[in-house]
Amino acid sequence: MSSLNEHDGPSPANLVATVRAVLPSLTPAAQAIARFILDDPGMVARSTITEFSAVSGTSEATIVRTARALGFAGYSQLRFALAAAVAHNTPERLVPGDLAPDDPLTDVIAKVTRAESQALADTAAQLSPDTLGAIVDAAVTARRIDVYGVGASGLVAVDMAQKLMRIGLSGHSYTDAHLALTGAALARPGDLIVGVSCTGETPDVILPVKLARDGGATTVAITNNPRSTLAALADHVLVSAGRETAFRPGALASRISQLLIVDCIFVGIAQRTFETSDAALRATRQALATYLGESRRRVK
Structure with missing residues (x-):
């Protein structure tokens, strides 16, 4: 944790x-x-x-x-x-250099690259293989996997659900509090619930995670703050990193590291379910290739 x-x-x-x-x-x-x-x-x-x-x-x-x-x-x-x-x-x-309003674009490229590289390195240093393994264990046997997030974290939730769908798992993202609470009310033992929040104090994420936990679901927090309310509600906590600056609020600065965590979870699941995930990836890749091929022929 x-x-x-x-x-x-x-x-x-x-x-x-x-x-x-x-x-x-x-x-x-x-x-x-x-x-x-x-x-x-x-x-x-x-x-x-x-x-x-x-x-x-x-x-x-x-x-x-x-x-x-x-x-x-x-x-x-x-x-x-x-x-x-x-x-x-x-x-x-x-201490990565902060961006200034008069920075030339060459400095913008260097500073943003350095900040994002550092966020990834800091996140990797804090990732526990044991915690990651426990999450993968829960995911491969889950009846369903719901991911909650709003704002910038909502983009991460959508990304995770899309990746799970590509390997044939029942993954759903909720970026609306009403829909998240509706889904959480139906959660039960055997379900896996993932809450994504930079601060770990987003009510739209905390409330459905608590409701799902009360229903018996296994809960995961992806957050920058390991002492947050969201972290306290979770069975498993994965800590993301990102340094807030004038042009990059905390949630935006942390997005790249949250996506790293999602990718690690995804690859771990795909490894554990290699036969089914490989078949699903090939099937979805072929479906998209066929669609794109037909679209190009129609344009011609």
């Missing part, structure tokens, strides 16, 4: 991504400290607790509580992990 470990904390490879993911669930004082970590992890790694207290304008006790909230035993362990993270990554990779 979450990548936090109460003894050792997040691994250096995904420490910054984990801090960003849990940021909304922290207290205001802890959020201020976390933003220092996100903005300049090297500075925090070099600072004693007294030095960091002076720089951040927070008490040493608050810093220790924040370190523990992030999964570490104390500030020393957080410093060591940050030092390892800085050594593991270049500063540009830790």
